[in-house]
Amino acid sequence: MSKHEHISMSVIRRLPRYYRFLSFLIESDVMRISSKELSEKMGITASQIRQDLNCFGGFGQQGYGYIVEDLQKAIGEILGLNNLKKTVVIGAGNIGRVVATHMIFENQGFKMIGIFDKNERLIGESIRGIRIDDSASLEKFCNENHPSVAALCIPKEDVPEIIDRLIALGIKAFWNFSHYDILVKYPDVAVENVHLNDSLMTLSYKSNDL
DSSP states (O other): OOTTTTSOHHHHHHHHHHHHHHHHHHHTTOOEEOHHHHHHHHTSOHHHHHHHHHTTSOOSBTTTBEEHHHHHHHHHHHHTTTSOEEEEEEOOSHHHHHHHHHOOGGGGTEEEEEEEESOTTTTTOEETTEEEEEGGGHHHHHHHHOOOEEEEOSOGGGHHHHHHHHHHTTOOEEEEOSOOOGGGTOTTSEEEEOOHHHHHHHHHHHHTTO
């Protein structure tokens, strides 16, 4: 059991925002900040910030605040950003190409080591110095390089076959752009689903009364 397993996902999802904002403060040469000041800048209540951070132990001192660099480093360690997880991208079409080209995986705790596609026209091309390989060679590559994470950038209908292969190869964490519900068959893996249409519909709701 993870030592943070009892912490709600809503708290976990706020950590990247804290980390990103603290990085901005470091770039701005801010060395110390109180929860009240952080609250005013981020639009989150000071009590919420304190409650979130207290889930992971003591940070800061009453009347003194937080050392920005120390807090950012601690949150980075909680998120596992210093432990680069070997990652393969499955699918080098439109979404896969954008993900492989523009995501700086190393800044987020991951290292892209392979890109795979079944489209013969794409095989042999390179993205950021990594060759696009045939999906048929996935087993050989994974057995030699041992990735632990896969970004699924393929159509929903292609996922059932590839997900069985990936899990059999020991991959148990998925950044899922496919809209396929991996957890129905594999409830014990880690999945972060990316639904761009859902995000756009949420924006539609928020903009209704503007």
